[in-house]
Amino acid sequence: MKYKIIQLVSFLFLILNSTLSSAQGNKITITGKVVEERGKQPIAFATVMIADVKTKKPISGTTTSDDGSFELKTDAMDFYIEISFLGFQNKIFGKPPGQTQAITLGTIVLSENAEQLQEVVVAGEISRTEFKLDKRVFNVGKDLSTTGASALEVLNNVPSVNVNIEGQVSLRGSQGVQILINGKPSIIASEQGNALGTITADMIDRIEVITNPSAKYDAEGTSGIINIVIKKEERKGLNGSISVNTGAPDSHSIGVSLNRRTEKFNLFSQLGVGLRNLPNDIVTRNVDLVNNRTILSSGTEYRNETYYNIVLGTDYHINETNVLTLSGNFAMEIEDQPSSTAFAAIGANGETNAEWDRNEVTEAKNPKLQYELQYKKDFKDNEEHTLLFSALGNFFGKDQSSEFINTTISGENNDATQQTRTDFKEAVFTYKLDYTNPFTEQWTMETGAQYVLNDVSNDYEVNNLIEGEFVNDPGLTNIFEYNQKVLGLYGTGAYEGKKWGVKAGLRLELTDLNTLLATSGEANDQKYTNFFPSVHTSYKFNDRVSLQAGYSKRIYRPRLWDLNPFFNIRNNFSIRQGNPDLLPEFTDSYEIISIYILGKTSLNLGIYRRYTTDVIERVSTFENNVSTYRPENIGTNKSTGIEFNTKYSPAKWLTLNGDFNYGQYKRKGVFDTSVFDFNGDQWSAKLMSKVKLPLDIDLEMTGNYLSSYQTVQSAIDDNLYLDLGLRKSLFKGKAVLSLSVRDVFASRIDESRIMQPEFEIYNTRQRGRFVAFGFSYGFGKGEAMEYSGQRRRF
Known part of the structure; x- marks a missing residue:
C-alpha cells in the first residue's frame, strides 16, 4: 500500500509540473509495457516520466496499469523518457531523431535494485489500520504476509476481531458477523465451513472492518461486516x-x-x-x-x-x-x-x-x-x-x-x-x-x-x-x-x-x-x-x-x-x-x-x-x-x-x-x-x-x-x-x-x-x-x- 501511495504522489507531482512546463506543439504518443526481469511479470503503478533534456525537470507522466502497459502524449520537442519503480533500477530512453507521431518502446525490462529492496522490507513490515468513510481498513504488512498464516490467523490480528477454536469469528465480542470476499458473499466465506483457512496472508491485500454498515450492505445482523480483499496478482502456471x-x-x-x-x-x-x-x-x-x-x-x-x-x-x-x-x-x-x-x-x-x-x-x-x-x-x-x-x-x-x-x-x-x-x-x-x-x-x-x-x-x-x-x-x-x-x-x-x-x-x-x-x-x-x-x-x-x-x-x-x-x-x-x-x-x-x-x-x-x-x-x-x-x-x-x-x-x-x-x-x-x-x-x-x-x-x-x-x-x-x-x-x-x-x-x-x-x-x-x-x-x-x-x- 505504501509503494502505491509513493507512486501516486510521484504521479500527481508529474501532472502538476506538466501543467506548468508543457509547451505547444504536435502531440507525440508514447506506448510500452513494463515487466520485471525475474519471471517477466508485469509491474503495475510504475512511473513513466517525460523530462526536459536541459533542465531535467518533469514535463509529463503517467503510471502503468495492472498489466504493465502505459500510454501518454506530449507536445514537447526536446525530452527524454525515464521508467522507474521502487525497488528496481531506472531505465532512460532518449527521443528518436527526426519528426515522429508515435514512439513504441515495446517491452521494458526492469531489474531489481538490492539496496532499495532492503529499504522496502523495513518500510512495509508492519500491518497498520487506517480510516475510510464507513470502515476501518487493516492493511496486511510483511509482518503477517510472509508467515504462511491463514486468513483466520490474520483476522485474529485485526483489532476488535477474535477467532475461536472452531474458527467462528466475532467482532467486539459478538458473533453473527457477516464475512465477505471482495465485497460479496462467497463459498470461501460461507458459515458452513472454514475454507477461509485456504486463503493465506500473502494473498490478502487488506481487511475492512465495518462495525456500522452503510445502506449498501444487507441490513441483517448487528455485529457488523468483515470484508477480506484479495490481491490482484497474476501467478501464471x-x-x-x-x-x-x-x-x-x-x-x-x-x-x-x-x-x-x-x-x-x-x-x-x-x-x-x-x-x-x-x-x-x-x-x-x-x-x-x-x-x-x-x-x-x-x-x-x-x-x-x-x-x-x-x-x-x-x-x-x-x-x-x-x-x-x-x-x-x-x-x-x-x-x-x-x-x-x-x-x-x-x-x-x-x-x-x-x-x-x-x-x-x-x-x-x-x-x-x-x-x-x-x-x-x-x-x-x-x-x-x-x-x-x-x-x-x-x-x-x-x-x-x-x-x-x-x-x-x-x-x-x-x-x-x-x-x-x-x-x-x-x-x-x-x-x-x-x-x-x-x-x-x-x-x-x-x-x-x-x-x-x-x-x-x-x-x-x-x-x-x-x-x-x-x-x-x-x-x-x-x-x-x-x-x-x-x-x-x-x-x-x-x-x-x-x-x-x-x-x-x-x-x-x-x-x-x-x-x-x-x-x-x-x-x-x-x-x-x-x-x-x-x-x-x-x-x-x-x-x-x-x-x-x-x-x-x-x-x-x-x-x-x-x-x-x-x-x-x-x-x-x-x-x-x-x-x-x-x-x-x-x-x-x-x-x-x-x-x-x-x-x-x-x-x-x-x-x-x-x-x-x-x-x-x-x-x-x-x-x-x-x-x-x-x-x-x-x-x-x-x-x-x-x-x-x-x-x-x-x-x-x-x-x-x-x-x-x-x-x-x-x-x-x-x-x-x-x-x-x-x-x-x-x-x-x-x-x-x-x-x-x-x-x-x-x-x-x-x-x-x-x-x-x-x-x-x-x-x-x-x-x-x-x-x-x-x-x-x-x-x-x-x-x-x-x-x-x-x-x-x-x-x-x-x-x-x-x-x-x-x-x-x-x-x-x-x-x-x-x-x-x-x-x-x-x-x-x-x-x-x-x-x-x-x-x-x-
Missing part, C-alpha cells in the same frame, strides 16, 4: 500447496490446493479429507425449590466426524474489463455421537434417591453443496467504476437417527428407550447486483439490489419403547416448514475530500416469512417492509489524527433454530426449543471512532450506543425438574460502550496488540406478567504478543478475558484463557511447520446460573485444551496454507 495436520483430541486432515492460471483462465480446486473428535464435558443441575428435588446430570458429549470436501472453480477473463467466475463446493460429513450422561435424583436432605445412565448412539450423514456464479465488469475510465452480479446457492441436508437408552443403576426404575429420526433439508439462494460509479475523485454513487430465498423442511420424529414396541410421541413429532424471502434495494452517495468526507444512503427491505407445523397445521405468516438509513462522516485533522462517526439501522431476523420448536433430546431434563411466533429485533446503532498514529504506535478509541427493540432472549420454564429453554421477545435494550485497541512494536522482534471493550446496558421488559427491568455491564480484553525468535521461528501468545454479565434470567460467569502458537518457516517460506495450543491451561469454562423463586439451574460446559501440529508446503508459486476442513454446521 501451475501453483498449489499441500497441508497435513494432526491434533489432540483427535483431529487429522490432509488438503491439496491447485491453481492453474493462463492468459484467459484461472482454474482452481481443493481436495480435502479428515476426521475429528469434538468432546464436550457438560454438567447440569436442576433444583426444584418447591418440592426440594434436584436432578444432577454430568457426562461427555462426543461428535466424531469424518469429512470429505472438494472445491472446483474457474475465472474466465473475457477481456481486460470483463470476468466471469463459476465455482462449486461439495462436502460430506459422516457423524457418530457415542455420548453418555450420568443422572442422579437428590432429595431435600441431600440423599441420592435414584441413579441412572443415558447412553446415546447417533449416526448422521450431512451432504453440503454450494455454487457461485459471478460476473464483474470494470470500466476503463476508473478502476473503482464496476458492475457486479453474483448468484450464490447453498444446500444442506441431514439424515440422522438416534437411540437413547436409560439404564437404572440404583433407586427407582428409570429404564427407558427412545428413538429419534431427523430428515432435514435447506436451500438458500442469494442474488446480488451492485453498481459503483465514481463520477469524480471526490464523488461516488452506489446502487444495487439483493434477493434472498431460504427454504427449509425439518421432518422430526420421536418414538418411545413401550411394552416391547416403539410408539410415536405425537407431542414431539412434526414437520416444520420454513420459507423466507427478502428483497433489498439500496442507494448511497458519498463525498470524500482530502480532509473531510460524508456518505449517506437508504436501503429498503421487504420480508415475507412463512412457517408451518405441517402435522398439527399451526402456521405463522409475517410480512413487513422496513427502511434502513445510514449516515457516515470522517475528518482527517492531520497525518496522525482522524475521526469517524456513523449511524445505521439494523435488523436481526430470527434464525431457523430460533423458530423451530423441536430439538435433540439428548438430555431430556434440559430441552431447547424454538418459537415460531418470534419477531425480529431492530437496532439503531451510533458510533464515534478516533485513530491516533504516534510513531510506531497506532491507537483507536471509540464510543458507541445501540438501542434495540423486541430483544430476543432465551427464557427457561420449569416443570417436574425439566427445564425448557425457548427464545422470546422481551422489551428493549439500551447499551453504551467504549472500545480501545492499539498495536505497538517496541522492537523489530516484538509486536504487542491490545484490545479492550466496556459496555453498560439498561434492559426493560415484561414476560408473563413478570417485569424484567435491570441494569448491567460487561467488558472484555485481549492482549496478543508476537515474538520473532532465531531460526525463523515465530511465537504468538494471546490472552483473553471475558467478564461476567447478566441476561434476563441468567448470570454468566467470567472467562480467562490463553492461546499459544509456534511457527517455523522452511525453504524461504515455501514450507511451514506450526504448533498451536488453544486454551493452554484448560481454563475456558462456560458457566451460567438461573435463580428464580421456584427453581434454580446451573450449567457448565468445557471443551478443554486443544493441541494441533501442521505441515504445509507450497509448490510452483503457491504458498504454504492451512487446511482444517469444513466447520461443523450444528
Whole structure:
C-alpha cells in the first residue's frame, strides 16, 4: 500500500509540473509495457516520466496499469523518457531523431535494485489500520504476509476481531458477523465451513472492518461486516500447496490446493479429507425449590466426524474489463455421537434417591453443496467504476437417527428407550447486483439490489419403547416448514475530500416469512417492509489524527433454530426449543471512532450506543425438574460502550496488540406478567504478543478475558484463557511447520446460573485444551496454507 501511495504522489507531482512546463506543439504518443526481469511479470503503478533534456525537470507522466502497459502524449520537442519503480533500477530512453507521431518502446525490462529492496522490507513490515468513510481498513504488512498464516490467523490480528477454536469469528465480542470476499458473499466465506483457512496472508491485500454498515450492505445482523480483499496478482502456471495436520483430541486432515492460471483462465480446486473428535464435558443441575428435588446430570458429549470436501472453480477473463467466475463446493460429513450422561435424583436432605445412565448412539450423514456464479465488469475510465452480479446457492441436508437408552443403576426404575429420526433439508439462494460509479475523485454513487430465498423442511420424529414396541410421541413429532424471502434495494452517495468526507444512503427491505407445523397445521405468516438509513462522516485533522462517526439501522431476523420448536433430546431434563411466533429485533446503532498514529504506535478509541427493540432472549420454564429453554421477545435494550485497541512494536522482534471493550446496558421488559427491568455491564480484553525468535521461528501468545454479565434470567460467569502458537518457516517460506495450543491451561469454562423463586439451574460446559501440529508446503508459486476442513454446521 505504501509503494502505491509513493507512486501516486510521484504521479500527481508529474501532472502538476506538466501543467506548468508543457509547451505547444504536435502531440507525440508514447506506448510500452513494463515487466520485471525475474519471471517477466508485469509491474503495475510504475512511473513513466517525460523530462526536459536541459533542465531535467518533469514535463509529463503517467503510471502503468495492472498489466504493465502505459500510454501518454506530449507536445514537447526536446525530452527524454525515464521508467522507474521502487525497488528496481531506472531505465532512460532518449527521443528518436527526426519528426515522429508515435514512439513504441515495446517491452521494458526492469531489474531489481538490492539496496532499495532492503529499504522496502523495513518500510512495509508492519500491518497498520487506517480510516475510510464507513470502515476501518487493516492493511496486511510483511509482518503477517510472509508467515504462511491463514486468513483466520490474520483476522485474529485485526483489532476488535477474535477467532475461536472452531474458527467462528466475532467482532467486539459478538458473533453473527457477516464475512465477505471482495465485497460479496462467497463459498470461501460461507458459515458452513472454514475454507477461509485456504486463503493465506500473502494473498490478502487488506481487511475492512465495518462495525456500522452503510445502506449498501444487507441490513441483517448487528455485529457488523468483515470484508477480506484479495490481491490482484497474476501467478501464471501451475501453483498449489499441500497441508497435513494432526491434533489432540483427535483431529487429522490432509488438503491439496491447485491453481492453474493462463492468459484467459484461472482454474482452481481443493481436495480435502479428515476426521475429528469434538468432546464436550457438560454438567447440569436442576433444583426444584418447591418440592426440594434436584436432578444432577454430568457426562461427555462426543461428535466424531469424518469429512470429505472438494472445491472446483474457474475465472474466465473475457477481456481486460470483463470476468466471469463459476465455482462449486461439495462436502460430506459422516457423524457418530457415542455420548453418555450420568443422572442422579437428590432429595431435600441431600440423599441420592435414584441413579441412572443415558447412553446415546447417533449416526448422521450431512451432504453440503454450494455454487457461485459471478460476473464483474470494470470500466476503463476508473478502476473503482464496476458492475457486479453474483448468484450464490447453498444446500444442506441431514439424515440422522438416534437411540437413547436409560439404564437404572440404583433407586427407582428409570429404564427407558427412545428413538429419534431427523430428515432435514435447506436451500438458500442469494442474488446480488451492485453498481459503483465514481463520477469524480471526490464523488461516488452506489446502487444495487439483493434477493434472498431460504427454504427449509425439518421432518422430526420421536418414538418411545413401550411394552416391547416403539410408539410415536405425537407431542414431539412434526414437520416444520420454513420459507423466507427478502428483497433489498439500496442507494448511497458519498463525498470524500482530502480532509473531510460524508456518505449517506437508504436501503429498503421487504420480508415475507412463512412457517408451518405441517402435522398439527399451526402456521405463522409475517410480512413487513422496513427502511434502513445510514449516515457516515470522517475528518482527517492531520497525518496522525482522524475521526469517524456513523449511524445505521439494523435488523436481526430470527434464525431457523430460533423458530423451530423441536430439538435433540439428548438430555431430556434440559430441552431447547424454538418459537415460531418470534419477531425480529431492530437496532439503531451510533458510533464515534478516533485513530491516533504516534510513531510506531497506532491507537483507536471509540464510543458507541445501540438501542434495540423486541430483544430476543432465551427464557427457561420449569416443570417436574425439566427445564425448557425457548427464545422470546422481551422489551428493549439500551447499551453504551467504549472500545480501545492499539498495536505497538517496541522492537523489530516484538509486536504487542491490545484490545479492550466496556459496555453498560439498561434492559426493560415484561414476560408473563413478570417485569424484567435491570441494569448491567460487561467488558472484555485481549492482549496478543508476537515474538520473532532465531531460526525463523515465530511465537504468538494471546490472552483473553471475558467478564461476567447478566441476561434476563441468567448470570454468566467470567472467562480467562490463553492461546499459544509456534511457527517455523522452511525453504524461504515455501514450507511451514506450526504448533498451536488453544486454551493452554484448560481454563475456558462456560458457566451460567438461573435463580428464580421456584427453581434454580446451573450449567457448565468445557471443551478443554486443544493441541494441533501442521505441515504445509507450497509448490510452483503457491504458498504454504492451512487446511482444517469444513466447520461443523450444528
